[in-house]
Amino acid sequence: MILRPAMFEEAPTLGAIHIQAMRTLAFLPQLHTVDEAITWMGHQVLLKDRVWVAEADGAIAGYIAFTEAWINQLYVDPGRQGQGAGNALLAHVLAAGSPKQLWTFQQNDRARRFYEARGFRAVEFTDGEGNEERTPDVRYLWEP
Numbered sequence: 001m002i003l004r005p006a007m008f009e010e011a012p013t014l015g016a017i018h019i020q021a022m023r024t025l026a027f028l029p030q031l032h033t034v035d036e037a038i039t040w041m042g043h044q045v046l047l048k049d050r051v052w053v054a055e056a057d058g059a060i061a062g063y064i065a066f067t068e069a070w071i072n073q074l075y076v077d078p079g080r081q082g083q084g085a086g087n088a089l090l091a092h093v094l095a096a097g098s099p100k101q102l103w104t105f106q107q108n109d110r111a112r113r114f115y116e117a118r119g120f121r122a123v124e125f126t127d128g129e130g131n132e133e134r135t136p137d138v139r140y141l142w143e144p
Contacts, residue, residue: 001088006051006063011042014051014063021075027107028133045073052092054085061085066093071102090118099143106136115140 006014015038022028032040045051049065049072062076062085071093076086094100104111106125116122124139131137 001061001084002055003052003088003092004055006046006053008042008046010053010060011046012038013060014045014053015039015041017060017063017077018073018075020078024078025105025108028105028135031132049073052089054089056080056083056085062089064089064093066100068098069101071100074102086114087118094118094142094144097144099141101139101141103131103137103139105133106138112138115142118142 016034018041019032019034019037023030045065049067051063051065051073053063054061054076060077061080061083063073064071065073071090074086074089101123102115102120104115106112112122120140120142122138123141126137126139128135128137
């Protein structure tokens, strides 16, 4: 597994991974197309966040977008989940040693187990009114 900063020209691959991973969550409404996700990735995420990718066998397996205090995105290609990409990306970001927060959906049991196993703790639960999907979410905090 190779970790490296994402390149702007990888926005199509990252946008596609994002939508594919989101579509595995059957409880979520499908609000965006792949093309919309690609545009969002290239015009917002790659410009405002630090974005790293995990490569395996010459292909991008997943990505993480983060700031000093927040992990804004962590998505792994559904066909590559459980192979270490998510763990490697998260470990890379946490190695800096500064506290990090993130949001995930309350119904996303797999993500919640993943984060809790790595020391994140739930600190806030919402009814989803504040997110685009209008789906209950939970804010997690990690402190070194």
